Amino acid sequence: MAANSFRPRVLTALAGLLALSFGSLADSRIEDQAEQFFRSGHTNNWAVLVCTSRFWFNYRHVANTLSVYRSVKRLGIPDSHIVLMLADDMACNARNPKPATVFSHKNMELNVYGDDVEVDYRSYEVTVENFLRVLTGRVPPGTPRSKRLLSDDRSNILIYMTGHGGNGFLKFQDSEEITNIELADAFEQMWQKRRYNELLFIIDTCQGASMYERFYSPNIMALASSQVGEDSLSHQPDPAIGVHLMDRYTFYVLEFLEEINPASQTNMNDLFQVCPKSLCVSTPGHRTDLFQRDPKNVLITDFFGSVRKVEITTETISLQPDLGIMESSNKEDQIDEERMEPLKYAEQLPVAQIIHQEILTDLPYLNKVHGGQEVD
């Protein structure tokens, strides 16, 4: 009797256990999926690419910036999410033997300028003040959208800077400089205003590592092309163009990025190995202590690409034509007010009218002369 009642109880218990285990398995699978979905924690990508050098012999800095621009665009970040700042115009420079092109390889293999480039800040607009305003978001009212960094707390931002630099500073256009302290404070402002989720800072200048020494905000990873006391060197000159085309570090970074596609799983540790001392002559450095995730879990496309997670649904939605809008547009077609008199074009050079016109100005001194008295 007891055995008989025992068996179904065991069976139910077993069944219950199995169900529980299946349930937990299913739960953990869903959890895994959910975790993968939100693994990186960001929902949109931005890039701020800055070239700070002016003059034709600094062609390589513009080519550096445009190579990164090209890679970032190719991997998916749209122009509306890229703020490109070029301090001088090399492509349409009178000294460029091939106008509208900027090459990165000698023998002119790769034109990084392309056919649909959009430069947001150019020539005299690339100043320390404008750069810091873009980063912190404190731009003057009336700044168009393409010149603003409209990031939020779920944005991953890539910041790339190149030019001439020294121990603790980066030179802007030969007339001013930005120090590493100012840069670190700007990033802290961004953190306080929740303007980024994670930030990758790459700098290709002499003594570049000094620029990231002072960072103190969380979630920043930084790479530099050379340590303090070392110079970053340029790659190869081109005899037809007459200047050096690229810097070594960015040249090898570009080679590395050309092999990345939006689906690749390459991580940041590979980027750290990109230019060893034998190729670069300087020692590239990196800083990851402020970054919360392990670099080997960070994909290259988390910063350089704009990989969107897409959820496909099979529901269909049918749209009904909105009768209200159509009726109103029909009405507008019918009410086309016809004027009584025909309109006419203005005369381009009405001599009589020009000679006899009275110019109402608000220049104070005119009134004073008319009055015939001396007025202060």
Added chain:
Amino acid sequence: MAVAVRLALIVLLLLGPGGWGHTEPSRDSLREELVITPLPSGDVAATFQFRTRWDSELQREEVSHYRLFPKALGQLISKYSLQELHLSFTQGFWRTRYWGPPFLQAPSGAELWVWFQDTVTDVDKSWKELSNVLSGIFCASLNFIDSTNTVIPTASFKPLGLANGTDHYFLRYAVLPREVVCTENLTPWKKLLPCSSKAGLSVLLKADRLFHTSYHSQAVHIRPVCRNARCTSISWELRQTLSVVFDAFVTGQGKKDWSLFRMFSRTLTEPCPLAAESRVYVDITSSKQDNETLEVNPPPLTTYQDVILGTQKTYAVYDLLDTAVINNSRNLNLQLKWKRPPENGYIHYQPAQDRLQPHLLEMLIQLPANSVTKVSIQFERALLKWTEYTPDPNHGFYVSPSVLSALVPSIVASKPVDWEESPLFNSLFPGSDSSSYFVRLYTEPLLVNLPTPDFSMPYNVICLTCTVVAVCYGSFYNLLTRTFHIEEPSKGGLAKRLANLIRRARGVPPL
């Protein structure tokens, strides 16, 4: 039968108001054209014009549907209450002397002039905001436009479109000569076109060819125009123009033959499906110049004649919407060739060789009547060695006179007489033809003052060098090769003692 009636009813219901049968004609239209003008200097000018016309009163309506007219510009018109907007970006300068008059010239750099409507209260504030917005749209530094470079013209820049009042208080004009024009300005300009750069004439707009030119100007013009002949309602016209001049020597490698492929590295494959008209015009007015005839290939189906900029001009017309001109299997690659008739001139040139032979240039030319022909030649003289100069080099160097031999038509026909028996002054040149006579003329010799070297310098250099060598080298040689030792003065000597005695007697110090 009943089924058919029911079907018909259903069909009628569907076609009723609010259904799919919206047969109202579209209110905007696109016309695109390209004008190719061979210029007198051998270069070729290409002018693109894209005109989008929209029959709508933008100020009064709340417009939300933009089809061909770009939304970015339509929103500007309504937000800033624009009457007209003219913006141009130019690189280079139109050389009227070599190229003739332009259709529409623009200043180098960026130029922006705007007429606001008379409902605007603060024109300066709208002007500042408008230039900021435009700087974002066109990727240019138009945000540098402020009161220091803005003026209010009072005499020129009257509205190009319909206007009912021209109070110049609502006009603002600014120009930025430092503005560079490059691909980043062309990209957003192309994006405003309805067909972008995918079909029609805009496939020819490739940046690497368009900026390899002597002159590049792109412009955007927005103005209100008459909708119909009675001109009782307004349409908005957006006109985008792009003018380039391809250089014969840089792009054409010295030849005057042009084709679309050579200019733009593309050919035309199809018209823009959204365009109402899509045409290419080739200027064949001066099809005969300098004894060369212009041949256009493929031959045009129609021509167009009109008075343009004061002169009568003829154009060959290619309509891209005509399937005879362009269809799926055939691209349109217009070719312009200059054909020379067989030469009846002659040129012989023998260049000089240093210290061997001089330049020789012989030309046989036919001079046109009532004209002035100037022939000039540039040459250089190499510097001579210093021994080859004449004793008086400051006199200058002579260039031998040129010789002109001509057959001049006689006014009066001469009678053929015995040449040997004529007086001596008439028997110099044997004349075979009674209608013209031979004459040989000379120009003046040329005396050219060239820089001469300073002939005293070799002497000066020799003196100085020898002195320095002697002083330095000589001293060193002495220091190195001679040994110095102290010599004791000798004590004795009879002559010396005798001399000392005499000296003591005289009172002079001894030796």
